[in-house]
Amino acid sequence: MNRWLPVGLACLLALTACGQSVEKLNNAGNKAFANKDYAGALANYQQAQNKAPAAAQPHYNAANAYYRQQQFDQAQKEIEQTLAKNSGDLTQAGFYNLGNTLYQQKQFDAAIAAYQEALRLNPNDVAAKHNLELALQQQQQQQQKDQQNGQQQQQQKHQQNDQQAQQNNQQQQNDQSRQNQQPAQPADQPQSQPPNNQSQPNGQPVATPVGPEQAQKQPAGQLQTDTGLTPAQARQLFQAAAKGTKSLEEYLQQTLVAPGPPPAKDW
Numbered sequence: 001m002n003r004w005l006p007v008g009l010a011c012l013l014a015l016t017a018c019g020q021s022v023e024k025l026n027n028a029g030n031k032a033f034a035n036k037d038y039a040g041a042l043a044n045y046q047q048a049q050n051k052a053p054a055a056a057q058p059h060y061n062a063a064n065a066y067y068r069q070q071q072f073d074q075a076q077k078e079i080e081q082t083l084a085k086n087s088g089d090l091t092q093a094g095f096y097n098l099g100n101t102l103y104q105q106k107q108f109d110a111a112i113a114a115y116q117e118a119l120r121l122n123p124n125d126v127a128a129k130h131n132l133e134l135a136l137q138q139q140q141q142q143q144q145k146d147q148q149n150g151q152q153q154q155q156q157k158h159q160q161n162d163q164q165a166q167q168n169n170q171q172q173q174n175d176q177s178r179q180n181q182q183p184a185q186p187a188d189q190p191q192s193q194p195p196n197n198q199s200q201p202n203g204q205p206v207a208t209p210v211g212p213e214q215a216q217k218q219p220a221g222q223l224q225t226d227t228g229l230t231p232a233q234a235r236q237l238f239q240a241a242a243k244g245t246k247s248l249e250e251y252l253q254q255t256l257v258a259p260g261p262p263p264a265k266d267w
Helices: 017-034 038-051 057-068 072-084 090-104 108-121 126-181 212-216 231-242 248-256
Strands: none
Touching: 017 038, 017 057, 038 057, 057 072, 057 090, 072 090, 090 108, 090 126, 108 126
């Protein structure tokens, strides 16, 4: 997959003092690169960039140094700088190397586009064809993995929804069960007073006893409803009968009538 080799300065650089200095820095960087001193090579390439901002070669070589240090994001930026400077002969190799940096970052869609551009510029680039096939395979695997992850997330979401629904249903059943177990509370109602005459089971009315207060409120001259005689009254009644009282009715009237004016009519 890798085809990262530093290049020399193009002939477009004039052999001026400045140009000779840039070429010297670039060559020093290439020498350090060959010795796998990638940090030293990068330092020389960056100095060459500062002295020749329009040159594409120092950026291309700096991308090589970053790539060997597995700093793929920095390598991508340097290759993009190379392509932006109308690198000429380095354009096809630049797209190839750009595809490699994107592949290492698992940006397979962008890597495929870069390899395709490299093949458009050079259809005979066997390495570009090989890497393109690898990128297409990785893209397919990534899509399948993303699809499986999406399905798993959907299943987990459905399971969570089902569990929540079951919990809600169980909670409702528990609440309903507790409500059914609680006794019904009667509504507050005023207590009704029993009538004066209540019915016995046989249908006969029951006389409500008259208390002392009610007896005092009865009008004078009326008989009390209690007709029972005490033992003393019974002896008086016997004695009166023996003495020839006019009648038992008269005696009872005289004895049991409450004080007050005479009744309106005889009983």
